[in-house]
Amino acid sequence: MKAIIYFLLITISINIQAQEHVVDQKNKTFLPSTMKLEVGDTIRFKNSDPFAHNAYADDKANEFDVGMQFPNKDKVIKMKKAGKFNVECAIHPNMLIEVEVVE
């Protein structure tokens, strides 16, 4: 029983600490273009453009790909490990975010 309580407390405390950061995709630009996050934080990708976007990272520690992201649809990605990497849009390679994830 104690173990379950401890587990729940730890989980809750991690969730309290983790933050959600919002990135908007507007006029073929990621806003913001640089981010500093902590492990466990999430990025919510929004799409304010009237056409599809994408966000992906080829970083080994935090590899992800949100797939085709249509207008006004959100995608949420959790940062798993510390590291520095770029997030790009697979459709518009001029779009870039420099991300740093710290412990």
Added chain:
Amino acid sequence: MYQKTKIILAILLSFSFTQAKDMQEWLRPSEIPQPKNNKLTPQRIELGKLLYFDVRLSSSEKISCATCHHPKHGWSDEIATPKAIGHEGAVGSRNSPVILNTAYQNRQFWDGRAKTLEEQTLKPIEEGVEMNMPLSILIPKLNAIDGYVKLFDIAYPKEGLNKTTLAKALASFGRTVVSTIAPFDNYIMGDKNAISKKAKRGFKLFKTKAHCIDCHEKFNFSDGSFHNIGLNDGELHGKELGRYVVKPRASWYGVMKTPTLRDVTKSAPYFHDGSVQTLVEASSICANGGRYKYNVKNKSTYIKDRGLSRQEIDDLVTFLHTLTGPDMKLKIPTKFPQ
């Protein structure tokens, strides 16, 4: 009264400033982008030009870079053909892309598999169906030509003649292949009579109803992005998978890079598969929902039926003609280093 005049003036100034800013983005940037480790110099450009036109860079000694990207044909195939023809008549899988304004692109090839011109420029030399020349043979071959050794030493002192400097020299020349001043540029710079009324209607359609601007934007008339415009239907079994071959990312299925529209009248046939001969047909496909309107896997959300009439397509094409400028001043070499 004075206050009212001030407000009207402020509105007018703000309008003209916004308009000027909007117009500015259609003009060529004043400087050619270049990497720190390969700044443009006359010696590097001249050396790159010699290499570009030198057939000794191919194993058959019949093909140069210019064979598929020739200045006399809008920097596309010297002999117009839907698919590039390379070593011993081998037919490639794609239409030769024009190399005009590649300095302003941050991905090279139809599928964007190279990030820089330095990275791009050696691949067709080694490709079996193109120039079919392994670098392991080409570099010693060039090192045996005294004239080239000297020119590399002048252009890249103490760097030697190797695959890195070969790529740098070719990329240097490639960066100087930029579009000239077209009637459209004169129009943007203030000569209201530089293009016809019909072309002006076409430009308006380009930016509004036809939505061409969604992909063909700014000075180079390309967003540098990748789209599947619905040239083929459904799954692309046995057909071009586009950027998907670089990495099987779902959003890269069947997508190709948006080509520039600068000098577009010189480089038919069009599209990555060279399947279209005229700008009327190309414009109709793009602005009226793609060749295949339905069941196209990963079709771009930009490609929709915009309901353009034949007259409107005609106006659009008239506008596209205003993007063609005179040929770039270039002396094609006839003598090569020995």
